[in-house]
Amino acid sequence: MAVIADRCPEIKVTLVDKDATKIDLWNSSDLSKLPIYEPGLKEVVERNRGINLYFSKDLKKSIEDADMIFISVNTPTKISGLGAGYASDLKWVESSARLVAKYAKGHTIVVEKSTVPVRTAELIQEILSNADNKKNIFEEKNFSVISSPEFLAEGTAIKDLENPDRVLIGGDDQLAVKLLKEIYLRWIPTDKILLTNIWSSELSKLIANAFLAQRVSSINSISSLCESTGADIKEVVLAIGYDKRIGRKFLSPGPGFGGSCFKKDILNLVYLCRFYKLEDVADYWEQVLILNEKHKERISSLIIDKFFGTVSNKKIIILGFAFKSNTNDTRESPAIKITKNLIENGAQLLINDPKVSRKQILEELEMEEFEIDNLSSGSWQFASDIEMASKEADAIVILTEWDEYKKINWESVSENMRKPSWIFDTRNILKEERLKKLNINYWQVGS
Ligand code: UDX
Numbered sequence: 447m448a449v450i451a452d453r454c455p456e457i458k459v460t461l462v463d464k465d466a467t468k469i470d471l472w473n474s475s476d477l478s479k480l481p482i483y484e485p486g487l488k489e490v491v492e493r494n495r496g497i498n499l500y501f502s503k504d505l506k507k508s509i510e511d512a513d514m515i516f517i518s519v520n521t522p523t524k525i526s527g528l529g530a531g532y533a534s535d536l537k538w539v540e541s542s543a544r545l546v547a548k549y550a551k552g553h554t555i556v557v558e559k560s561t562v563p564v565r566t567a568e569l570i571q572e573i574l575s576n577a578d579n580k581k582n583i584f585e586e587k588n589f590s591v592i593s594s595p596e597f598l599a600e601g602t603a604i605k606d607l608e609n610p611d612r613v614l615i616g617g618d619d620q621l622a623v624k625l626l627k628e629i630y631l632r633w634i635p636t637d638k639i640l641l642t643n644i645w646s647s648e649l650s651k652l653i654a655n656a657f658l659a660q661r662v663s664s665i666n667s668i669s670s671l672c673e674s675t676g677a678d679i680k681e682v683v684l685a686i687g688y689d690k691r692i693g694r695k696f697l698s699p700g701p702g703f704g705g706s707c708f709k710k711d712i713l714n715l716v717y718l719c720r721f722y723k724l725e726d727v728a729d730y731w732e733q734v735l736i737l738n739e740k741h742k743e744r745i746s747s748l749i750i751d752k753f754f755g756t757v758s759n760k761k762i763i764i765l766g767f768a769f770k771s772n773t774n775d776t777r778e779s780p781a782i783k784i785t786k787n788l789i790e791n792g793a794q795l796l797i798n799d800p801k802v803s804r805k806q807i808l809e810e811l812e813m814e815e816f817e818i819d820n821l822s823s824g825s826w827q828f829a830s831d832i833e834m835a836s837k838e839a840d841a842i843v844i845l846t847e848w849d850e851y852k853k854i855n856w857e858s859v860s861e862n863m864r865k866p867s868w869i870f871d872t873r874n875i876l877k878e879e880r881l882k883k884l885n886i887n888y889w890q891v892g893s
Contacts, residue, residue, distance in 0.1 A: 447516065448490045449607040451499035453633045460500045462508045472501035483774040483801050486604035509549035514625070517542045517570070518559040518596075523710050532717035534563055534710065543570045547577035550587050555622045558593040561707065563714050564649040567591050592617030593644050594626060595651035600705065601772030613639045616647020652711050652718075656731055659708040661696045663737040669699040669892030670744065679892025680874065699891045701845050701872040702742040702780040704769030709735060709778050742780045745891075746787035749843060749870055752889065758792030761839045761864075763829065766846020766873075767799040767807055774801035780872075781845045782810050789813070789824035796829035796839070800850055804828035836862040847873040860884040 451459040519538035574589040593616040598606040687694035719728035769779035816825040829835035836859040869888040
C-alpha cells in the first residue's frame with residue numbers, strides 16, 4: 447500500500463488496523479520504530495506519510511470514504527475445529543468483510559489481497575450481499591469482489607513491488623478489474639498485468655508458493671545425497687541451473703524453509719486436495735513439508751553427532767534467528783526447531799541476530815534467557831557481540847545468511863574457540879578456501 451501511495455500521488459491510501467498500538471508505531475516520528483523491518487520501506491513511508499499515505503484507527507470513517515478496499519489480513523493455519531492443522535483460518539477475512547459490509551457507502555470494490563483458499567471470494571461476496579441496505583436508492587450500497595494476491599517476498603518487498611514479475615487480477619466485474627489495473631499501470635507494463643478468473647487467481651498464489659517450497663525441499667533433499675556420495679551441492683546446482691528449463695534461482699540449500707507462507711499455504715493446498723478427494727495429490731504436496739521438517743532435524747542431529755553424540759554443556763553460538771536475511775521475521779524460522787533440539791540436548795546457546803530482538807527469540811523458544819555459565823541443563827542467551835561470545839565456544843552454527851556474518855573476522859573468532867571446535871554453515875555463505883585455513887573443523891550443507 448505504501449508503494450501504491452508512492453507511485454500514485456493522486457490516490458489517497460489509508461491503512462487501518464484494529465490493533466491501535468500498531469497504528470501508533472506506523473505513525474511514530476521515529477522511523478526506526480516501524481513495526482516491520484524491510485529494506486527501503488522506511489524511506490517510502492517517510493516520503494508519503496501525511497501526504498497521501500495515512501495510518502488510521504478510525505475503521506468506520508476510513509471504510510465509508512473508500513472506493514476500493516484491500517483486505518490484507520493474515521490467514522493462519524487453523525489450530526482447532528474442522529480442518530485444524532491444515533485449513534486456513536478465515537476469521538480475520540470474515541470479520542473484515544463484515545466491517546466493510548457494515549460501514550461501506552455507495553459502490554465499493556473489495557480486493558482480496560490476503561492469501562486465501564480457492565473460493566474464499568464466495569464467502570466475502572456472501573457476507574457483503576447480506577449488508578443491511580437502506581431503502582433509499584441514493585444510499586444503497588453495493589460491492590464488486592476481485593482477487594489480487596501478493597507475490598512479494600520479505601527482505602526484497604519494495605523491489606518486488608516496484609518491479610514485479612507480474613501482477614495478477616482475477617474477477618468477473620470488468621469495470622472493477624479495469625480500475626485496479628489502471629492503478630498498477632502507473633508503473634507496471636501492461637504485459638505484466640495478468641487477468642484471470644477469480645478462482646484461478648486465488649489458486650495461483652497457493653501454487654506459486656507450493657512450487658517454490660518444493661524447489662527448496664528438492665535441493666535440500668539432494669544436499670543429503672551429496673554428503674553421502676561425495677558430490678558437492680554447489681557443483682550440482684551449477685550444473686542443473688545452467689539448464690534454462692530448470693533455471694538458477696531458488697536452488698540454495700539451507701537449514702529448511704521458513705516464513706509465514708510456505709508451510710501454511712501447502713497445508714492449505716493439502717487440505718483443499720483432500721476436500722476434493724484428491725488423496726494422491728494431497729500426499730504428493732505434503733511430502734514437501736515432511737521433508738522440510740526432517741531436514742531441520744537432520745541439521746540438529748548432525749551437530750550432535752559431530753560432538754560424538756552429546757552437546758551437553760557445549761557452548762554453541764547461533765548466527766541468525768530470522769527465517770532469511772534482511773527481515774526481522776521469525777515465523778516458522780528453521781532456527782526455532784534447530785535451537786530447541788540443541789537446548790533439549792543440553793547445549794548452552796548464544797544466539798545472535800542483527801534484526802531479531804531477544805524478546806522475539808524468547809517468545810519463539812517459549813523459554814527464559816539465562817546466563818549460560820555453570821548451568822547443567824540446556825539454555826540460551828542473547829549475544830550481541832560475536833567476538834566476545836566466541837571465547838571458549840565449541841561451535842558456531844550459521845542459520846541465516848546475513849551479510850554481516852561473511853564479514854566476521856573468522857581468523858580471530860576461531861582462535862578464541864575451545865578446541866576441537868566446529869563451524870556449521872547451513873547457508874554455505876563462507877568460502878571453503880577461507881575455512882580451510884582456519885584451525886577448525888567445518889561443515890557446509892551438501893558438501
Ligand atoms: C515467499 C514467496 O517467495 C513470495 O512470492 C510470497 O509472496 C510469500 O512467500 P518469503 O516467505 O518472504 O516469500 O521468502 P522466500 O524468499 O520465498 O524464502 C522462503 C524460505 O525459503 C526462507 O526460509 C528461505 O531462506 C528459504 N529458501 C529460499 C532457501 O532455503 N533456498 C532458496 O534457494 C530460496
